[in-house]
Amino acid sequence: MKILIDARFTRHDHHDGISRYGASLIAATARIADVSMLISDPRQLALLPDVPYTLINSPLSPAELFVARKINPLGADVVVCPMQTMGSWGRDYGLVLTLHDLIYYEHPAPPGFLPAPVRILWRLYHKAFWPQRLLLNRADVVATISRTTEALMAKYRLTSRPVRIISNAPQPAQEPRDPAAGSDHTLLYMGSFMPYKNVETLIAGMSALPDFTLHLLSRITPERRADLERMVPAGAKVVFHNGVTDDEYTDLLKRTTALVSLSRAEGYGLPLVEAMSLGTPVVASDIPIFREVGGEAASYVDPGSPADFAAAVQKLRDQQHWQDVSRRSVARAAEFSWDESARELVDTAHDIVAARSRRKRRR
Structure with missing residues (x-):
């Protein structure tokens, strides 16, 4: 059985959540199955x-409507897309589409890296649920990454297709920090x-923590940074890094008191699992997905x-x-594994192939 995974949402210089999810799933699945991937840019x-790859159009191109014409000759039994937007017209392979979360129905501002016309369509798309249903029902199976999103999909009846959880997970485990070594402030x-x-x-909370330093690690626009800098309370210590490497991130996680996130909505919360896998405590907002990920830790x-x-x-x-x-925290993070996600994906692919074979025999 040949599995083709769409890697065209991979970033060029650093991973975002979707990019890391796809790359990690490809790596883990390739260890146990015949896997190749699609890219849209050699970078x-x-x-x-x-793993073997094929270069085709960008997923944001108008040519995406007819992408099956390019995929059909590749001979894949099942194609897996880490998003729900892959074109499907005329396909002769099984298809898994992925819905990570429903954040953008409540918070519709699109990611800034998208082209302006796509951002306009993004906002229009998230004004109602019926476009989502049209997309998801083109698949043989819909994947999602959490029980929280699975429950929301059922609540809003977003698909009539089977739903399988192919979870997110931390990167391959490094040795956790020694708890006896303590932490810095x-x-x-x-x-x-x-x-x-x-x-x-x-x-705002840093006003009550004058001996702690809050490190904001991600890339940030100058305008947004200026807005946040004006909010820093007198006497509080806040450092803007504007991006860190994976090695720098790991080093900081192994020394810090806690990873913190007060997000009002999340698709998963991968930084929580990454921190916990190294033995770093987590302080997080009390929302369902964080409860699912963080458990009692x-x-x-x-x-x-x-x-x-x-x-x-x-x-x-x-x-x-x-x-x-x-x-x-270490014990909790160990419950999430890319190897387990890969096994679930392969099982899903086998089920799709079997179901398609049964339908062909009935014709």
Whole structure:
């Protein structure tokens, strides 16, 4: 059985969430199945595993409507797209489309890297659920990454197709930090600066944590940085990194008191799992997806309360408590695995091939 995974959403220089998800899933699945991938730019190969690939059009191109004409000759039994937008007209292969979350129905501002015409269509698309249903029902199976999103899909009846969970996971485990070594007085935030990420409350909470430094690690536009800098309370310490390498990120995670996120909505919360896998405690907003990911290991707070956030950090000053949380975090993160996600994908692909074979025999 041949599985073809769409890697055209891979970034060129650094991963975002979708990019890392696709690359990690390709790498893990290639260890147990016959896998190749689609790319739209040779620069994507720098962030992708070494598996066979085919270069085709961008997924944002008008040619995407007829992409099956290019994919059919490749002989794939099942094609897997880490998004739900892949063209499907005229396909003769099984298709898995992925819906990560429903954030943009509540927070419709599109990612800034999209071309202006696509951003306009993005906003229009998220004004109703029927376009989503049309997209998802073109697949043989719809994948998602969490029980939280699966439940929302059922609530809004977004698809009549089978839904399978092919979860996100941290990168291959490194040795967790030694809990006895303690931590420095820093807090880390890894994520975008879109309004629903609620970085403003993190910054406001630093007024009650004058001996801590909040490190904002992600890339940020000069305009957004200036807005947030004006919000930093007197005496508070906030550092803008405007991007860090994977090695720098890991080094910071192994020294910090906690990774923090007060996002009001998330598709998954991969930074939480990445932190926990290294034994770093997490302070997060009390939303369903973070509860699903963090389990009993994370500390949950009201995302609208700077005081609650600061109080949760204060509790981590107790070294015995911090060490206990660190150990529980490692155990929790171990429940998420790319190998398990790859096995689920391969099982899904086998089910699709079997179902398509049965339909052909009935004709």
